[in-house]
Amino acid sequence: MNIHSLGYARIESADPSRWRDFGTQVLGLMEVQGPASEQGTVYFKMDERPWRFAICPGSEERLVCAGWELGSASDFHDATAWLKGQSIATQSGSTEECQERGVRELLRCQDPAGNTLELYWGGGLDFAPMISPLGVSHFVTGDEGSLGLGHLVLPAGDLEVTHRFYRELGFGDSDYMEVPNPQTGGADGIRFMHADNARHHSVALYGVPAWPGGCVHMMVEVPTVDDVGRCLERVGERDIHVFSTLGRHSNDRMLSFYMMTPSGFAMEYGCQGRLMDWDSYQPSITTGRGSFWGHAFQMPEMPAD
Ligand SMILES: [Fe+2]
Structure with missing residues (x-):
């Protein structure tokens, strides 16, 4: 199996507008428009990927999940088979969830400590420039x-x-x-x-x-x-x-x-x-x-x- 990289983070906040201010005016990230199906969610872009952080409205302040990118469809299917072989509960991402994240396939599970992972493959690059509102030239993501x-x-x-x-x-x-x-x-x-x-x-x-x-x-x-x-x-x-x-x-x-x-x-x-x-x-x-x-x-x- 091959976990390629940390692809994204989804965070729940009772007030995503506080994150909008923090992300753009403190960290220097670029706010971008997300999918219409995710009304109220604040998205930040930091590189060639369409987005890296999604701040979703909710009742709590917490990290919802980390999105882990797998290198290929076959790596993804190997990981899926391994999780099922370990009798670890998994949930396949819906078509809508895959579209919202811009990925081909998605599988959600929890580690033994209860942290949620979203494994996926096929995340795209939009190559739209990251224009930091604070003049950060770029974020180091390789x-x-x-x-x-x-x-x-x-x-x-x-x-x-x-x-x-x-x-x-x-x-x-x-x-x-x-x-x-x-x-x-x-x-x-x-x-x-x-x-x-x-x-x-x-x-x-x-x-x-x-x-x-x-x-x-x-x-x-x-x-x-x-x-x-x-x-x-x-x-x-x-x-x-x-x-x-x-x-x-x-x-x-x-x-x-x-x-x-x-x-x-x-x-x-x-x-x-x-x-x-x-x-x-x-x-x-x-x-x-x-x-x-x-x-x-x-x-x-x-x-x-
Ligand atoms: Fe650290």
């Missing part, structure tokens, strides 16, 4: 978006079971680290995993049972330090909570900071993420703090188990 939109970190209470699911689905290991948990006095593991592209990780599984908004953080990458600094300035002007100060991660070398989104989870905004050659890479274990410098986190209150 040639024709081949690196995917960025990465996301998901809560995974039963870390090893969830990790095995992603391994068997087709992700590869990148790095493992443990971070202190001030509430338990222990440490929580994080499994960083890559898809079939050179981005250091497309998903990371954080061994905690739950997280506000169902997502620990997402990351989008911009080309330069100045793009990151300008965003940090906008965040300061708007008094948006800085979830983590500026720093450089040791595993993906991303120079970044984290801000709170309107849906209560964090968005990492970074540059200079390293590109990997997986054929010559050995998965690593980070025993230090996960950053060369910076990245002082101010975590939100955790919900009770």
